[in-house]
Amino acid sequence: MLNGEIHGNIIPSRGIRQGDHLSPYLFLICAKGLSSLIGLAHEQGLLNGFKCSCGGPTISHLFFTDDSLLFSKANDTNCKAVKIVLENYSMASGQLVNFNKSAICVSLSISASEGKRLASIVGVNLVECHEKYLGLPCFTGRSKRKLFTYILGLGENKMVGIEIVIHQCWMGGLGFRDLEIFNSALLAKQCWRIFKNPTSLASRTLKGCYFPNDNLLNATKKSSGSFVWNSLLWGKGILESGLRWRIINGSSIRIYKDNWILRASTFKILSSLTLGELATVDCLLSPSGGWDFDVLNQNFMQNDVDAILQIPIGDGTTHNSIMWHFEGNGCYSVKSGY
Numbered sequence: 001m002l003n004g005e006i007h008g009n010i011i012p013s014r015g016i017r018q019g020d021h022l023s024p025y026l027f028l029i030c031a032k033g034l035s036s037l038i039g040l041a042h043e044q045g046l047l048n049g050f051k052c053s054c055g056g057p058t059i060s061h062l063f064f065t066d067d068s069l070l071f072s073k074a075n076d077t078n079c080k081a082v083k084i085v086l087e088n089y090s091m092a093s094g095q096l097v098n099f100n101k102s103a104i105c106v107s108l109s110i111s112a113s114e115g116k117r118l119a120s121i122v123g124v125n126l127v128e129c130h131e132k133y134l135g136l137p138c139f140t141g142r143s144k145r146k147l148f149t150y151i152l153g154l155g156e157n158k159m160v161g162i163e164i165v166i167h168q169c170w171m172g173g174l175g176f177r178d179l180e181i182f183n184s185a186l187l188a189k190q191c192w193r194i195f196k197n198p199t200s201l202a203s204r205t206l207k208g209c210y211f212p213n214d215n216l217l218n219a220t221k222k223s224s225g226s227f228v229w230n231s232l233l234w235g236k237g238i239l240e241s242g243l244r245w246r247i248i249n250g251s252s253i254r255i256y257k258d259n260w261i262l263r264a265s266t267f268k269i270l271s272s273l274t275l276g277e278l279a280t281v282d283c284l285l286s287p288s289g290g291w292d293f294d295v296l297n298q299n300f301m302q303n304d305v306d307a308i309l310q311i312p313i314g315d316g317t318t319h320n321s322i323m324w325h326f327e328g329n330g331c332y333s334v335k336s337g338y
Contacts, residue, residue, distance in 0.1 A: 030093050031063050037085045038070065046081035048073045056208025057201060074110050079121040103127045185337035187235025191216060192324070192332040194232075195239075206232075217243070217322075238337050239324075243267075246323045246330065248314035250281025261307045264325065271300040289313060 016023055038061050041047040049060030049071050062069040072078035086097045102124040106115040112126075119126040194203045195216045203216075210229055211219035217240065221233050244267040245253045245260040253260050255275060259267030275283065286292040290313065296305045323330030326337075 030095065033093060034068070034085075034089045035061065035063065037089055041081045041085055047078055047085070051208075052205050053208035053212075055212050057204045059201070059205070074106050074114070074118055076118070076121060079118050083122050099123045100125075105129045182334075182338055184235050184238055185334045187231055188238040188337045189235075189332060189334050191232055191236045191239050195322075196331075239332060242325045242332070242337070243322050244325050245281075246314070246321045247281060247311055248318055248320045250283075250285060250313075250320065252320055253281040255279045255281055255284070260311070261304070262310050263307050267325070269300065269304055271304045274299045284308070285313070 016026070038047060042049060042058070042060050047060055049058040050073075051058055059071055061071065070082055072082055090096055099122075102122075103126070104115070104119045104122060104124050105127050106118065110118075115126045194200070194206060197203055198207070198215075206216075206229065210222060210225065216236070219233070219236075221230060225233075243259060244262075245258055247253065247260060254277075256269055256273055256277060256279070260281060261267050261269060284292055284295055291309060296308055300308070321330075324332040324336070327333055
């Protein structure tokens, strides 16, 4: 393709060296091709994938740097579709799938003999489950202590080697952080991504399971919540402590319930209720678009009036949005959250 027109095929005379700047783009092109083949099989009803909830998206595959996970129903049609997709991808891309290093696992409702038969259709080995990926467990059960004991053991072994160095320095001198707080700040970053990217696969999957009719900030803990979901809610507490509204027209921002005041100690109004519990910020604006001084002085204490007058008002070309108060660009960062 040259200048939007097809000019034939490119026949390379040599390969690409390791570290070539073109390599990542070729990887993305190949991954996109495999994803399209899987998507086509799904559209044709040959590959079904699975859903975490009735209202959530169908997940047919997940791609990582060195591994690819494909999901399907445990029947002949789906397994044959997987086999055909991989064969077509190999012929089109020139890349060979190593079936000896590939594996399949089935749910507990599928017998071992049936699992082996389905695995033989694809041409891979049957395993009980993929227990770990990149050193972390893929499945979680009721016993979290048993699940992560080995991680604590690895951490203790690492700490023994640096214990003497730590004693020779002031606390924090080497940059060591409180791991529990740091973990919470990292989880808050994931919550921020889910909240700001509602069309992502993770956002749509979690929304279908835990907050189908609301947003992440209003979601609550459920008795049936997974370990991942409960962990995200733990990190959400940090996120909620620093979120406030950016005022554009104020039409959807509640004066007394929402966070919108430029004040780090509390983003809420301190004055008593006078305008009605559901009153919105737009009633505090004058017809010209600025703050209405008379309305502010009649209904709020002086410290609230001073804080409100410091808030810039948008030009109306965008919408009210939620921002992270402790960063100049309004985006959450692990550093400020910690």
